[in-house]
Amino acid sequence: MIIIKDLTYSYPEADYPTLEGINLDIREGEFVLLIGPTGSGKSTFLYCLNGLIPHVFAGDIRGDIRINGISPQEITVAEISRIVGTVFQNPESQIFMLKVEDDVAFGCENLSLPKEEVIKRRDMALKEMGLLHVRNAETFNLSGGMKQRLAISSIYAMGPNIFLFDEPTTDLDSKGRGELLGIIRKLKEKGNTILLVEHQYEDFLPVTDRVIILENGKIINETKSFHSIRTVCRERRCFKGYSNEIDIQDLTFGYRKERPILKDINLNIRRGELIAVCGENGSGKTTLLKIMAGLLKPDKGRFALLGFNNPAIEELIGRVGFLFQNPDEQLFANSVEEEIMFGPLQLKKKVDKEEYLKLANFNTVRKRHPQTLSRGQRQLLAILSILAMEPQVIILDEPTTGLDYNNLCSLFKILNTLVNENKTVIFSTHHMGVKEFADRAILLEDGRIVSDEIYK
Amino acid sequence: MRYISRATFFHHLDPRTKILMSLACACLIVILNTSFSLFGLFMILLAAFFSVKPPLSYIKITTYLMGMAIVATVISQGFFYYFEPRTPILTILPKDAGLIGKLTGGISIYREGLIYGIVQSMRLFSATLLSMIIVMSTHPSDLILGLKRFGVPEKIGFMLTVSIRFLPALAEEAKRILIAQKLRGLRLKGLRGAIKGFRLLLQPLIIDSLRKARRTALAAEVRGFTGKRTEIKNIRFLWTDWVTLSIVFLIMVLAIKSRFHL
Amino acid sequence: MNSYISSVIFIFLLGGTVFYIGARRRLFKGLNVHELVTIAVFCSLLYIAGLPFKFGLSRIPFIHAFTYSIPFTAVLFIGIRLVPKLGTATLIIFGHSLLSQIISRGINPLWWPYALLAGFVLELYFLLCRSYLESRANVLGAGLLRGLVVYIYFYYISAPYIWHIFYAPWYIFVQTLQGVIGSGIGALIGFSLSKPIISAYRHGGL
Numbered sequence: 001m002i003i004i005k006d007l008t009y010s011y012p013e014a015d016y017p018t019l020e021g022i023n024l025d026i027r028e029g030e031f032v033l034l035i036g037p038t039g040s041g042k043s044t045f046l047y048c049l050n051g052l053i054p055h056v057f058a059g060d061i062r063g064d065i066r067i068n069g070i071s072p073q074e075i076t077v078a079e080i081s082r083i084v085g086t087v088f089q090n091p092e093s094q095i096f097m098l099k100v101e102d103d104v105a106f107g108c109e110n111l112s113l114p115k116e117e118v119i120k121r122r123d124m125a126l127k128e129m130g131l132l133h134v135r136n137a138e139t140f141n142l143s144g145g146m147k148q149r150l151a152i153s154s155i156y157a158m159g160p161n162i163f164l165f166d167e168p169t170t171d172l173d174s175k176g177r178g179e180l181l182g183i184i185r186k187l188k189e190k191g192n193t194i195l196l197v198e199h200q201y202e203d204f205l206p207v208t209d210r211v212i213i214l215e216n217g218k219i220i221n222e223t224k225s226f227h228s229i230r231t232v233c234r235e236r237r238c239f240k241g242y243s244n245e246i247d248i249q250d251l252t253f254g255y256r257k258e259r260p261i262l263k264d265i266n267l268n269i270r271r272g273e274l275i276a277v278c279g280e281n282g283s284g285k286t287t288l289l290k291i292m293a294g295l296l297k298p299d300k301g302r303f304a305l306l307g308f309n310n311p312a313i314e315e316l317i318g319r320v321g322f323l324f325q326n327p328d329e330q331l332f333a334n335s336v337e338e339e340i341m342f343g344p345l346q347l348k349k350k351v352d353k354e355e356y357l358k359l360a361n362f363n364t365v366r367k368r369h370p371q372t373l374s375r376g377q378r379q380l381l382a383i384l385s386i387l388a389m390e391p392q393v394i395i396l397d398e399p400t401t402g403l404d405y406n407n408l409c410s411l412f413k414i415l416n417t418l419v420n421e422n423k424t425v426i427f428s429t430h431h432m433g434v435k436e437f438a439d440r441a442i443l444l445e446d447g448r449i450v451s452d453e454i455y456k
Numbered sequence: 457m458r459y460i461s462r463a464t465f466f467h468h469l470d471p472r473t474k475i476l477m478s479l480a481c482a483c484l485i486v487i488l489n490t491s492f493s494l495f496g497l498f499m500i501l502l503a504a505f506f507s508v509k510p511p512l513s514y515i516k517i518t519t520y521l522m523g524m525a526i527v528a529t530v531i532s533q534g535f536f537y538y539f540e541p542r543t544p545i546l547t548i549l550p551k552d553a554g555l556i557g558k559l560t561g562g563i564s565i566y567r568e569g570l571i572y573g574i575v576q577s578m579r580l581f582s583a584t585l586l587s588m589i590i591v592m593s594t595h596p597s598d599l600i601l602g603l604k605r606f607g608v609p610e611k612i613g614f615m616l617t618v619s620i621r622f623l624p625a626l627a628e629e630a631k632r633i634l635i636a637q638k639l640r641g642l643r644l645k646g647l648r649g650a651i652k653g654f655r656l657l658l659q660p661l662i663i664d665s666l667r668k669a670r671r672t673a674l675a676a677e678v679r680g681f682t683g684k685r686t687e688i689k690n691i692r693f694l695w696t697d698w699v700t701l702s703i704v705f706l707i708m709v710l711a712i713k714s715r716f717h718l
Numbered sequence: 719m720n721s722y723i724s725s726v727i728f729i730f731l732l733g734g735t736v737f738y739i740g741a742r743r744r745l746f747k748g749l750n751v752h753e754l755v756t757i758a759v760f761c762s763l764l765y766i767a768g769l770p771f772k773f774g775l776s777r778i779p780f781i782h783a784f785t786y787s788i789p790f791t792a793v794l795f796i797g798i799r800l801v802p803k804l805g806t807a808t809l810i811i812f813g814h815s816l817l818s819q820i821i822s823r824g825i826n827p828l829w830w831p832y833a834l835l836a837g838f839v840l841e842l843y844f845l846l847c848r849s850y851l852e853s854r855a856n857v858l859g860a861g862l863l864r865g866l867v868v869y870i871y872f873y874y875i876s877a878p879y880i881w882h883i884f885y886a887p888w889y890i891f892v893q894t895l896q897g898v899i900g901s902g903i904g905a906l907i908g909f910s911l912s913k914p915i916i917s918a919y920r921h922g923g924l
Contacts, residue, residue: 050678056752078680086678092625093671096679097617098597105688110680118688140624151675158680295635317641328664329629330636332656334914346641371663371918389641458821478825486828486880529883536886576882583881587824596820603816603825611754615809618758619765619817626762627769651907654789658911662763662796666919669759673752681751 002026007063018044020217034197036214038404042197046164051080085155089167091147101135107158125157145176162193170402173281173430245271245424251301261287263447274419277428279444285428293322293395318347321386323396327378331370343389356384376407396427412437459595466593471602473697480704481586485579494578501585525580530573537569722879729831732838745804753801760797761813767793783893787900795908802850808837839867861905869897
C-alpha cells in the first residue's frame with residue numbers, strides 16, 4: 001500500500017516546485033501507468049518513492065509518503081530497496097558485474113544477506129526471469145532487452161513487492177519491448193505493485209489498472225478507461241522531385257566478410273522523400289543508414305548518392321548530414337548558437353543562424369551551454385547543427401528515442417519543412433507509431449528488405 | 457587483449473596463486489643477472505605462454521611487442537651504456553664537438569651496449585609473456601576477487617569492476633564522437649590541431665561519461681550498495697596451487713642465493 | 719636494489735604523512751557512491767586517453783614523454799576538479815594503473831610504488847596549498863610537479879631497477895623536461911576544459 005498526501009517537492013535552487021500537492025493512494029497489486037510530457041515530474045515522483053529523494057537529491061520535500069506504513073525519508077535507500085525496486089531507462093547503467101550471474105547476485109550481496117540466502121535468491125531469480133541459459137555469459141554481449149531483463153532480475157532477487165519503472169523501453173526495440181512486457185506481466189501476476197512511467201505506453205494498456213496523467217507537477221487526470229489522447233500531427237505537403245537521389249543495387253555488406261549484415265539490398269530513393277527505415281535491433285537499419293551516409297563501404301554491389309559512385313566521406317561532408325543516436329556525442333560547443341554555427345564555420349559557409357534558432361524555438365536559450373538543455377532539446381539542437389550545414393540529404397539514426405509527444409511533433413515539423421524544401425530525409429526508428437509521419441516505410445529483417453510501403 | 461576461456465593448467469589456478477606468481481616472476485625478472493638465467497626464465501615463460509593456447513592474433517601481437525621492445529632496448533642501451541669498458545663502434549657526436557658534445561659527453565654507439573641491450577630485452581620479453589599469460593588465463597572479476605582476498609577494500613574492488621565495465625563503451629563512444637566531428641567538417645593539422653581536436657573530443661566524452669556515472673550511481677544506490685557486502689564467490693587453493701607456489705618459492709630462493717652469493 | 723627499496727620506504731613515509739595530515743584536518747569524509755563511480759569512470763578515461771599511444775600511433779619515441787603527458791594530465795586534473803577531495807588523485811592514478819595491469823599488462827606490484835608516488839605527491843601538494851586545483855597557478859604548479867616527480871622517478875629508479883635499463887643523464891633531462899612541459903600544458907588544458915563541464919554539471923541537464 002502506498003499512501004501519498006500533499007506531496008510537494010522542489011529541487012535545490014529551483015524557482016518553482018517540481019511536484020505540487022500530489023495526493024494518491026495505490027493499492028497492493030495495482031498496475032499504475034504514469035504519463036505526461038517531459039519535465040512534468042514523473043521521474044521526480046518515482047525518486048520520492050524509492051528514497052533517492054531526499055537521501056541522494058537534496059531539496060525541499062513536504063507532505064507525507066507511507067509505503068506499507070513506513071516513510072522512505074526515515075530509512076536508508078538500501079533499506080527501502082528491499083521493499084521498492086527501481087528499474088531505470090538505460091540498461092547499460094544498471095549492470096555492474098562482468099558476468100550475468102554475478103550481477104543477479106549483486107543486489108542481494110549488497111544487502112549483506114547470508115551467503116546461502118544470496119545463492120538461493122540468485123538461482124530463483126535466474127530461473128523465474130528466464131536467464132538460466134545465459135548465466136555464465138559476459139554482460140557486455142547481451143542485447144538491450146536482455147540487459148534490461150538482467151537488471152530486473154537482480155532487483156527481483158532482492159525481494160521487493162513494489163516495482164518502479166522509469167521509461168524502461170526507451171532504448172529497446174519492439175522485440176525487447178515485447179520481452180519486457182512479458183516480464184512485467186509476470187510480476188503483476190505474482191501480485192506485485194507496479195508503477196510504470198512511459199511515453200510509448202500503448203502496449204501496456206491491457207495490463208494497466210489505472211492511468212495517471214502528470215503535468216507541471218500536478219495530477220490533472222486519473223482515468224480508469226483509456227481513450228485516445230493523441231491527435232495526429234501531420235501537415236499536407238506536395239510531393240516533388242523524381243530524380244534519384246540514392247541508388248542502391250545488389251548491395252551486400254558485413255563488418256566481417258563471413259557475416260553479412262546487409263544482403264542483396266536494392267533501393268531507389270527519390271529527392272524529397274521522407275523515409276522511415278524500420279526493423280528490430282540487429283536487422284541492419286543503422287548499418288544501412290551508415291552506408292547511405294558514406295560511412296561504410298559496401299562489400300558487393302553498387303551505391304550511388306547525389307551522383308557520386310561509392311563516395312568517400314570527405315566528398316559528402318556538407319552534402320549529407322548524419323545524426324547519430326546519441327545527441328550528446330554530437331554537441332561540441334559552449335553555447336547553442338555556437339553549436340549551430342560550428343559546422344558552417346568549418347565549411348566556411350555563411351548561414352543565417354536566426355532561421356535555425358527559430359525552427360526549434362531556441363531564441364531564449366541561444367547562449368546556454370548545450371548540456372544544460374533537456375534531452376529532447378539536445379536532440380533538436382543536434383539536428384539543427386547538421387541542418388545548418390545545408391545538406392541535401394539528411395539521415396537520422398533513431399531520432400525518436402526518448403522524445404515525448406511534444407518533442408516528436410517538433411521533430412516532424414522540422415522534417416516536414418526540410419522535405420518541402422526538396423531535401424531528402426531518411427530516418428530509422430523502432431517506434432511503430434511513427435510510420436504514419438513518413439511517406440514511405442522500409443522494413444528490414446535480418447539484413448534484407450522485406451517490405452517497402454508507400455503511404456501517399 | 458582479453459581473457460579467453462579455455463581449460464588449461466593456468467586457467468584452473470586460483471587467482472591468488474597467479475598474483476603471487478606475477479610478483480615472484482616480476483622479482484625474478486629484476487633479480488636474475490646472468491644471460492643464462494635470463495634466457496632460462498624467458499624459455500620457461502615462453503612454454504607457459506603456449507600452454508595457455510593463445511590464438512594466432514595474440515601470438516602476432518606478442519611478437520610485435522617483443523620486437524618493439526628489443527629494438528628500443530638495443531638502441532637505447534647501445535647509446536647509453538655507461539659502464540666501462542666500452543668500445544664505441546660508431547660515433548655520432550664526439551665528446552668535444554660543440555656545446556651539445558660537451559653537455560652530453562659525446563653520443564656514440566657502444567658495442568657492449570648493444571650486447572647489453574639484447575640481454576636486457578629478455579627481461580622485457582619475460583615481462584610481456586607473463587602479462588599475456590595472466591591476462592589470458594584469468595577473468596578480470598577473478599583477479600579483482602583475488603586482490604580483495606589480499607586485503608584490497610570492497611569499494612576499490614567495486615571501482616575497478618565499474619572501470620572495466622565502462623571501458624569498451626567509452627572507447628566506442630570516443631570513436632563515434634571523432635566521426636561525428638569529422639562529419640561536421642572538422643579538419644585538424646599539426647600540434648595545434650591535435651590539441652584542438654583533443655579538447656573537442658574530451659568535452660562531450662567527459663560530459664556523457666559523467667551522465668553515465670550519475671545514472672550508474674543511482675542504480676547502485678537503489679541496488680542497496682553501501683560498501684559492505686556478502687561475497688558469495690569462493691576461491692579455494694587446490695593441490696595444484698600449493699605445488700605451483702612451492703616450486704615458485706623454491707626457484708626464488710635459489711635465484712636469491714645465486715644472485716647474492718649466499 | 720638499494721635505491722629501489724629506499725624509494726619504496728620513502729613512498730610509504732610520504733603516504734603516511736599525507737594520511738596523518740589528512741586525519742589531523744579531519745579530511746577523511748569518505749567517498750559516496752557517486753564520487754566512487756565518477757573516479758572509476760576517470761580511470762577508464764585515463765586508459766582511453768593513453769590508447770593512441772599504446773600501439774604505436776604516436777610512438778615517435780623521442781617526444782613520447784611530451785605527447786603522452788598532455789592528455790594524461792588533462793584528464794586527470796578534470797577528474798580531480800570534479801571530486802576535489804583527499805584521495806581522489808591517488809585513487810584515479812592508482813586505479814588507472816591497476817586497471818591497465820588487470821586488462822593488459824599483468825598484475826605487477828613492482829610498479830605500484832610508482833603510481834602511488836604520483837598520487838601521494840599531488841595529495842601532499844594539495845594539502846599544503848589547501849586547494850584542489852582552484853586557481854590557474856595551483857593547477858600549473860601541480861602539473862609541473864607531477865611531470866617532474868614522475869619522470870625523474872621513472873628514469874632514475876623504475877627503469878634501472880625493474881628493467882635494468884639505464885639512460886644517460888642528458889637523455890633523462892630531455893625527457894623530464896618534456897614531461898614537465900607536457901604535464902603543464904595538459905594541466906592548463908584540463909583546467910580550462912573543466913570550467914564549462916563543471917558549470918554544465920551544476921546547472922542541470924546532467
